[in-house]
Amino acid sequence: MLASKSLGIDFPRSEKQTLVRFLALYILLTVIIILVFSFIYFELQKDLMLQEKKSTLQKYSKELIEDLKQLHVYFDKTQIYPRSDKFDSAIFDNEKKLIFSTNDTKLRLDKILYLESGVIHLVNIPESYYLGARYIIVKVKDDEVWLEQTKKEIITFGAITFLFMLVIGYILLRLFLKPMRDAITLLDEFIKDTTHELNTPVSTIVANIEMIDKSSLDEKLLKKINRIDIGAKTVSNIYQDLTYLTLGNEIASNNEDIDIEQLVLERVEYFTSLALAKKIKICTNIRERTFLHVDKFKISKLLDNLLSNAIKYNKVGGEIIVTVESRVFSVEDSGIGIAEEDISEIQGRYKRFNKSSGGFGIGLSIVSAIAKEYNLKIDITSKERVGTKVSVSW
Template identity: 30%
Template sequence: MFRNVEIALASLYVTTTGILIAGIYYVHQVLGVEQWGIIAFLSLLITLIVGGVMARIAITPLREHFYHLERFSKETLHELNLPINTITANVQMLRKTHTDEKSLKRLERIEVASEMLKERYNELDYMIKKQSEREKIEHFDLGEVIEARLVFLRSLYPSVVWQVDIEPCDVYGDRIGLSKVIDNLIENGVKYSPKNPIITITLRNYTLSLCDQGMGMDEITLIHIYDRYYQSDSTMAGYGIGLNLVKRYCDRYAIALHISSKVNEGTCVKLEFKKREENGK
């Protein structure tokens, strides 16, 4: 497909150049026009017309490719939703007939894995909608979003000690995207706190703070933390793209992002949201 685009673009260049040269020759030699200003204007006009037509032809294969890719992604997401719901429903049914501790622990692990699949489903759905510029921008209570995420994260990380102090906070933006930002920051805190993880979450005066007492980062690492695929410790799980996405979200919705860290003491991330009267919404 991309080979066809390359061929189309090369054809665009050659054809436009040929028509331009032929046009100049025809106007100057055949029609006898000596005013070079008129010749230049007509040449520019011909170039714009031919270039526009050829560019439309060249971009058609790429447009069709992304259209089919988006449709395939939506169909795949739809197919994933059914087995996830089936697993969840059957786990709930099995809980009614299995009461011994061993079976309940197994069911709990299945349920947590199902929730993780559901989160990935929501994330893919969010990314597809974001690419299509169809995010749902709205006012919502950030405190409620944090509480909802903690319900899931507490089951996922039972060994973590959570210190939570949040108040209602009305913000404006993309609720699903902000949920992913919170998940990423908390998961980073857990991931880089290998011993007795303690996560402190504070929401006061339109400022969200997420702090851990983990391994921390030095100044060199802090310089590169927003680089895509960068990881300070290659042995840790993850793709190294999380903070890059966090920063992009914060930049998009004018959220001030501050990260402070000390080696062997931990890391603290602060998100400063605009008050409702400040963003004019």
């Protein structure tokens, strides 16, 4: 199957992309939650530190106010504003104009206790206006011991929480995916059982039709036989596609040198009746004989899907040209074509860009899988309402 493994479950590429997006969103939300709680914890730790420093700053503030009071009472022009080696200070008047400061840093009066630029500030308002002082600020440098400790705690608990949330996400994802896994398993079993039951009757019908001498039949009966032949071959082709999808990994490859010219002629003859039903002409253009070392069943399946799509998406009365050159063969049709923006996605399973045509949309996904197994290069060129050309090279 064209599937990718995720959490021990096989999923097609589109489902895997959905799971990756879900995990990315879950991880993003987890990181956001951790960051929000880390910020809240950091602010709480900062407030706790400020409250612990507050008593010391209040003590310094009282000392400064007492010194101001003494200077106010025993004022002498030779005296200067009080200062201390233990803290920096600043004095503002009633109009919030700076009277005195022991450094040039910008100060704020809108908060009582705050941390800014690594310095803790306490704003105090004296009971009396000593020497015109209305606001007194005392400042001490933060030793940042609490900051380093808080960082360590945030990193440690953040990492533990992230891993815990990943485990929870993994468990939830497996629980949510169980119905999908069961459905895929049930579908695979159903397809395997169905294809197994189809094998004998389809093979019998095709074999018996091929043994009929059509030259001895009247025209009316010949048309009926041809319709049966077309229907049987269509069902046979679908059966082989489903067989490859369900058992592709289990089918042992019997690689040998395949004559591509001979294979093309065989498969074109097989699909002639299907093409004639839509009045489509299949032309072969063998420019050079070439060989490819592959499993005959798989390379036949690849070519069959290219021819089947060329018929299915062609117009009535259209044309198909199958070209064989050195180390390359191509199938070109005159059909509806593919939009340029859809070409990159057309090889995905269940991709059909024309809902009016039948099919399951698995043809080119099988082509892609076989090409990948044998390192074949698939090149698709197409123009809407003109046609499509698919080249396989090695």
